[in-house]
Amino acid sequence: MMTIIAAFIVWFSQVIVQNEVIVTFDGQQVASAQKSDFTVPLLEEQIIDTRNYTQFIKRINEKIYQKPLNATINDQGSIVPGKVGIQLHQEKFKEQFYRHFFENSTTQIEAPVVEIHPKVDTELLANIRTHKIGQYVTYFNQNKKARAHNISLAGEAINNHVVFPGETFSFNEVVGKRTKEKGYLPAPEIVKGELTEGIGGGICQISSTLFNAVDRAGVKILERYSHSKRVPYVPPGRDATVSWYGPDFTFKNSLNQPLLIQSKTQNGQVIIEIYSSDIVENRNE
Template sequence: MYVKRKWIISFILIGSLLGLAGCSEKTTKEKAMEKKIAELEKKIDQGKKAKKAKQTKEEPKLIMVNVVDPTSKKVIKTINPKEMGFGTDDNKYKQDIEAWVKEIARGTETTPGYDQRNVPDRIDANGQVIKGSPRVVLEEAELVNRIMEASTKGGNVELPLTVQASGYRPEDVPLLGEVVVASYTTSFNPSVTGRNRNIELSAAAINNVIVGTDDYFSFNTTVGPSDEAHGYQPAQEAVDGVLVMGIGGGICQTSSTLFNAVDQLGVSYVERHHHSVTVGYVPAGRDATVSYGGVDFRFQNTAGAPFLIKTIYGNGTLTVEIRTSAQYEGVLKKAV
């Protein structure tokens, strides 16, 4: 009986051990399967990454260049270099960029450019300064270079704007009328009412104008439109070699008188034109014709010191004086 019971217990124990062995074998298979699944998933993931890398290599990043106005911080143009030929025809690409830069700098018939002539400051009847506006220049070559450099990697490019304020000191203002360093007088017929009025108005427009060191002076910009809305009257003017009636005739006597005064100083001329007919108020070749929206009389004050334009309109005469501070008299006269 004891032997039989022992045999039964042994049998149960062996069965239990076999059962445990079976459970252990099943777990090992599952682990092996999980390992294979993990390896397969890894291969699939590697394949996806390789495919993505290949697509990225085949489809390069889109490069764009944004041109930004530094004042407003607005993007005024977005350039796609590749689309415009960068990398395939760089010369053509650069020429197109140069043409666009020139257009935005100088403007078109309908759109003003970034380049702006300065409106000079002037002194009013109370000795106070009436502020004009500074000269603004878009540096074209610099902008082209910036765009070309950015065309490789893309990014933002700011417009290189140079703003030039008038070249004089506030403490100069009360002293600029101290001495006359140059003067010129022309004559006109006091009975020709319309023409005389035009001379008077244009002379008043340039009176007490401050021309600082290195400043640019534009007669048309300073005087403004010579039309009926601004009080100008009909008078004879030269058009294509013929004297005809036109609004504003006579203002060229003012510009020519100014030329002969500043010509006694060391200024540099930017623009000056002769009449198509001979004029009697200055010697031959000593005139400077103007027409608002057309030809202009422009110069730069390279004489070395600021000066004041003073006009004296009288009965049949117009005098333009160039005045300055006594401390600058020697500087300006050295250039005579």
């Protein structure tokens, strides 16, 4: 009897190994695997290995995922429409996978997808660009090329960002880590009261300008730290130092409408404007 059982298991494994799961998207193969990779062999029934199945799903989604793009405002003041993204529709895929998995033949599945709509579309952007509720301007030396470059990069990172009612804005989260790979350059910065050189030096002028702009808009400031040494581009006590491994600048949109951050650097100026709908109200008032 044991010999028969052993022979059956060997035969079963050989049959399964010959059967593939092939996943296609838009007519192109994006993933494939042997059915045996997902099978836990038992005597009475076949059980799918959920851990391997989950990893398989992850690989598929990485191949077909397309990030949605928010609508933006270009340098000419025109609205550039956003773009709908897509991701794997996991429930529909699971239905197809389980329905065909136990067939003794190669299974081909066209990956079902679900659309991911951008948070900021043309209609929303058109509505919240109508009323300026805050603005601040600071100045920098254009001849300090590395610092000016870093200021421009950080300014681009926050430009067109929309903060919805009740949401918290984090400068570090939105701008991301300042690295050489992202184009940031070594430039002077203040660390523990001393002027030193570090990657991304100068970006605190963006966070400080933003702080003054949103403070005038009436939002709730959650986290802000001053430099250990006075900076020349804002009055004393009106700066907001940031560091990837240290201080952050955060605020909460306490308004009843989304707010739009518009940031630009030109002719040695950092200009940050805050817009919202013309029916905006402060919930804290």
